[in-house]
Amino acid sequence: MTDQNKTPATAQPDWARFLARESFIELDAMGRARAVLDPGTFRMLLGPFDRLKSPWLPLQNIVTQADDGVVLARGTIDGQPAVVAAIESAFQGGSMGEVSGAKIAASLELALADNEKGIPTRAVILFETGGVRLQEANLGLAVIAEIHAGIVALRRHVPVVGVIAGMVGCFGGMSLAASLCSSLIATRQGRLGMNGPEVIEQEAGIEELDSSNKRLIWQLIGGEQRQAIGLVDTLVDDDAAAIASAIRAAFARGVPARHRSAQVEDYLAKLAAIDPASPLEPNALRTLWGKGDHE
C-alpha cells in the first residue's frame, strides 16, 4: 500500500521520486479536484459563470469570488460515480460562508439521494479552511452543521473521504467535519485542530499556548502527529499521484465497521488514562495512544 509512510524525517529521501512528483499543495482548488478524479472525467458544477456568490460580503465592502471559493466537480474515481468538493484557501482563507458551505452540504445531500436510488456516488472533501467565515458568522455556522449532517447520513452508504493537504490546514467547525469522514488523509504540511493557535492564545493566555512557537504547533496538530496517534488514517507525501492513490485505497477499504467519531468507549478509556495535572508531551502521547485502531 502506498500509505502509512513510516519513513523517518532523517532518512535519505528518494530524490528522483521527489523531483518527479507533482505537488498537490501548489495546485489551486480546481487543479486539486481534477487530480483526484479519474483522468478525463472532471465536470465542474456551479462554476464561476453560475455566479453564485456571497450575498453578505458586498454589504461589508469585501470583494466576492464568482464561485465563493469552493470548486465542486463530478466525475469518477476508480470508475465509480463521485463528487469532489475542493476548498480554495486563497479566497478568504478557505472560510465557510453561506454559499461555499451550502455547495458542500448540497453535494453531500445529492450524493445521498443517489445512493438511496441505488447509484453509489462517493464523496471526497479537500479541506483547506479556517472554519466559519466571520463576515457571515451565523450562516457559516449553520451550513457547517448541515455539512456534518450530510457526512453522517452519506457515510452509511459509501465512504466519505477527507484530505488535508495544507498549507492552511483544517480548523474550527470544519475540523469536526474532517473527523466525521470515513477516512482522513493528510500530508506533513497539513494541520488539523479545532481552535487555531492564535485563538487559543487569545482566549486562554500565552501561558496556555504561545502561538509563535511554530515547532510546538506542528508537534501538536501537524499531519504526522495526527496520524501517529490515530486521528488521521493515512499520511502521504505532497504528491498528487500519492494522494489520488490514497483516496482510492480508502474507498477500496469500504465503510468502516465503526467510524472513528463513533468509537466512544475507546476514546473515553484513552482520556481516562490521561492525567491532566501532569505535563503531556506529543511524543509521549504517540506511545500512549499508538496508531488508531480505525478500520
Next chain:
Amino acid sequence: MSDTVPFESRGRIWLRALAGTEGSPSFGKDSVLQADVALGDHSARLLAVVPDPRNRFPRARNGEVGLEEGWTLAKAVRSVIESDHDGARRPIIAIVDVTSQAYGQREELLGIHLACAAAANAYAEARLAGHPVVALLVGKAMSGAFLAHGYQANRLVALDAPGVLVHAMGKEAAARITRRPVAELDALGEKIPPMSYDIKNYAKLGLLHALIAGVNADAPTPADVAAVRQVLIDAVADILLSGKRDLSTRLNSPAARVLRAASIEVRRRLAEQWAGPAAASGT
C-alpha cells in the same frame, strides 16, 4: 458536590425545572447532566452541559464542551439509541447553554475536534434513527460547542430572553480580530442578521422552529416551565408529523426563503446540474 455550591447555570436550572428534580443528575461526569421529562405521551431524555468548578480538565470548568464532555454526550445519546433500538424512539432534548468549546493546548493535542464531532455524530445518528431531537436554547449557543451539543437537532427552539444567543465567535474576540469596536459590531448585526448577537435577528435566518417570549430564563416560574414544555411537545409532534429525519425544514421556513435564499438557490441549481448533459438527454 457537598462541599461546594455548584455553579448555577441555565442548563442546570432548566434541566431541573423541566424534570421536576432538585438534584443534578450527572451522567458519568459532573458536567454532563441527564434526566427524563414527560412530554405529552412521550418520556423524553434531557441532556445538558453545565459548569463544574472541579472538572479535572481545567479548561472545561465554566460550561465549555471539553474533551470528556464531548465524548460523554456521545455516550449518553448513544445509550438512548441503543435502549430504544427495538421500540418507540424517545425524544431527546438538548438543553443548550454552552459558552464555547474548551480552548487549550492539551485539548488540541488530545483531539477536542474529534470529541465535539463524536457528540454531533451521536445526535445526528439519533435523528436518523427516528428519535425526535430538539435543541432548547436557554443561554449561550456558541460556535463549536453548539455544533457538538444541539445543532444536529431536528428542531431548534429558543427562549427570547437576555443572554440567549447563537454565534460563531464571542463578541469581544470578534471585536479584537475584526478590529471593530463592540458598538460597531452591534450596529453591523442590525444591518446584517447573520452577524448579530441578538436572538431576534438569529430568528430572521429561519433556522428556529420557535422563539419563546415572556419567560424568565434565570428563575422560571411554573407557568414559564409549562409554556416551554408545551413548545417542546409541539416541536416533537411537528417532527413526527413531517416524517423527515434530515435538516431540510431549516430551509423551508418563510424566514429562510428570504434570508437564506442563496442556500436554497445553491441547492436548486446544483440539482439541475447534478446528473449532467448526458443524463438529461435521458435513457
Next chain:
Amino acid sequence: MEILKYDYPAATKAFSHRAHVGVVGSGDLEVLIEPSPDQGAHVVITTSVNGFGPIWKNVIDRFFTRFDQAAAIEINDFGATPGMVALRLEQAVERSRS
C-alpha cells in the same frame, strides 16, 4: 471596495468562448471573460482598493489596443499590481481559445 465600468464600443469582432482564471486572493484577481450581450466590449471591475481608477483605465485601455472582440469581462480584484492584471487578462484570452 470600488466598482469601475469601462466600455469599448469599437471592439466588435465576434467572441464566442468563455474562460475563468485567477483567484480573489492577496495580490491576485480573478477574470471572467465571455461573449458580450451586444456589439461592443464591456469591463466591470470590483476592486478592494479604492482610488486607482486612472491606473485601471490605463491597463484596460492598453489591453484593448490589441484585443478587439466583443467580450464581457468581469474582474474581481484583491490588490493585484497592474502587471498582474495584464497577465491575467492575457491568460483569460489564451484559455478562452483552448
